[in-house]
Amino acid sequence: MCDHFDLVVVGGGIVGLAHALAGVRRGLSVALFDRDERASNASIRNFGFVTVTGQRAGRTWERARYSRDVWDRVAGPAGIPVVHSDLLVVAHRPEAMAVLSAFADTDMGADCRLLDRTGLYDRLPMAATGATGGLYSPHERRVEPRTAIPALWSWLEMQGVRFFRRVAVRGVEPGFVDTTVGRFRAGHIAICPGPDLATLFPDRLAAHRLSLCKLQMLRVAAPGWRLPAAVMGDLSLARYDGYAALPAAAPLRQRLQAEVTDALENGIHLIIVQSADGSLVIGDSHHYGPTPDPFASQQVDDIILREARALLDLPPDLAVQERWNGYYPSSPDQTAFIDHPADGIALTMVSSGTGMSTAFALGEEALAQLLGEPDPLAI
Ligand SMILES: Cc1cc2nc3c(=O)[nH]c(=O)nc-3n(C[C@H](O)[C@H](O)[C@H](O)COP(=O)(O)OP(=O)(O)OC[C@H]3O[C@@H](n4cnc5c(N)ncnc54)[C@H](O)[C@@H]3O)c2cc1C
Structure with a gap:
């Protein structure tokens, strides 16, 4: 007779961990399978930036608010330092300031504060010259993903989640999970495979018209000052849906x-x-395709660094300490989805660069759907 768990989670990135947490909160027995020894994909390669302000209006923004509150609840017990809070968006071009003014008038801008030029430099003296103003948001958090995700693995393990490391899930059917170490019985199954679009329910995933996005990231040496918040600039206002849709x-x-x-x-x-x-962690670029190349382009890094200098007054001899690529699935229209390919099975995917900000809500939603509970975000 094979082992039985109330909930089996496939994938130990932030999305899988969020589902495991939602199971633990309900007192379920939970097993989590990851084909790697430790999470090493998008969930540890991102900024660790839990972003609320600027997310797409509606469900994505609501998920981000919900998830930020979960981060606030679990960070302490899981031993995850919140490295900094809040967000400062710096506007250099007057057109960017106009976007921020329009955003401040929306529901999503309610708790944010528009800053004039003086107010901006008071809060962010290291902003590059020529800023016209900015926006302060109190909603954000930042954790160090490369330590936060392993800390969540350890903490969930202490909460009773059984982790199966270096075990790939090869197939799933209602009530059963087939893995490289044998078959398991499962009351419910949550599949959170990140960018693996080929192993489990590939036909189902194909219907979502997904591609993969490759991102380049950099870490540069300490500049000699401390940022009071995460910082974004004009370019982000043309990209982040909450601003860009205005x-x-x-x-x-x-x-x-x-x-x-x-x-x-x-x-x-x-x-x-x-x-x-x-x-400082500085990024990022976005290149799309079915299989993006694995090579980090110096030309792209140079543009990122040029734009970083246009945003902040960085030392002239800035040393790049690390460069890495990240990959996530990308959809043309959905920031995330929860699909149900069969009874008792949820297939949850963040199909945009928002998983650190929204995963905890998605985990709760998927579990509520599997168990026939009301929508947790509507309560
Ligand atoms: C460079 C970069 C910057 C980003 N910045 C931010 C940010 O600042 N804020 C934000 O909110 N989001 C950000 N994101 C997005 C965020 O990182 C992702 O949305 C999120 O990490 C996705 O988590 P995941 O668990 O779905 O996927 P992943 O982290 O890719 O994890 C998937 C896991 O599933 C396992 N797996 C898959 N299939 C199987 C199988 N069959 N059997 C066993 N194991 C399997 C894999 O081994 C892997 O560990 C960024 C992403 C990148 C790449």
Whole structure:
């Protein structure tokens, strides 16, 4: 007789961990399978930036608010330091300031504060010269993903989740999970495979018209000052749905298209966050395809660094300490989805760059759907 668990989770990235947490919260016996010894994909390669402000209006924004609150609840018990909180969006072009003004008038801008030029430099003296103002948001958190995700594995293990490391799940059917170490029985199954679109329910995934997105990231040496918050700039306002969908974003996009064509062509927008040792994580670019190449382009890194200098007053001799690529599945229209390919099986995928910000809500939603409970975000 094979082992039985109330819930089997496939995938130990942030999405799988969120489902495991949702199972633990309900007192279920939970097993989690990952084909790797430890998570090593998008969930540890991102900024660790739990972003609320700027997310797509509606469900995505609601998921981000919900998930941020879960991060606040679990970070302490799981031993995950919140490296910094809040967000400062710096507007250099007047068109960017117009987007921020329009955003501040929406429901999503309610708790944010528009900053004039003086207010911006008071809060962010290291902003590059020429800023016209900005926006302060109190909603964000930042964790160090490369330590936060392993800490979540350890903490969930202490909560009773059984982790099966270096075990691939080869097939799933209602009530059963076939793995490289044998067959398991499962009351419910949550599949959270990240960018693996080929192993489990590939036909089902194909219907979502997914491609993969490749992103380049950099870590640079400590600049000698501390950021008071995560920082974004003009380019982000043309990319993050919460801003970019506003009519006021059209003139900004036009101007960026004329002035920084290469940045737009490479899907570059700027997020800069700081780690505990003072080093800065700077990114990122976006290139799409069924199998994006694995090579980090120096030309793309140079554009990212040029735009970082346009955003913050960085030292001239900035040393790049690390470069890496990340990959995630990308959908033309959905930021995430929960599919149900068969009875008792949820297939959850974040199909945009928002998983650190929204996964905890998705885990709760998927479990609620599997167990016939009301929508947790509507309660
Ligand atoms: C460079 C970069 C920057 C980003 N920045 C941010 C950010 O600042 N804020 C934000 O909210 N989001 C950000 N994101 C997006 C976020 O990182 C992802 O949405 C999220 O990590 C996806 O988590 P996941 O668990 O779905 O996937 P993954 O982290 O890819 O994990 C999937 C796991 O499933 C396992 N697996 C798959 N199939 C099987 C199988 N058959 N059997 C066993 N194991 C299997 C894999 O081994 C893997 O460990 C960023 C992403 C990247 C790449």
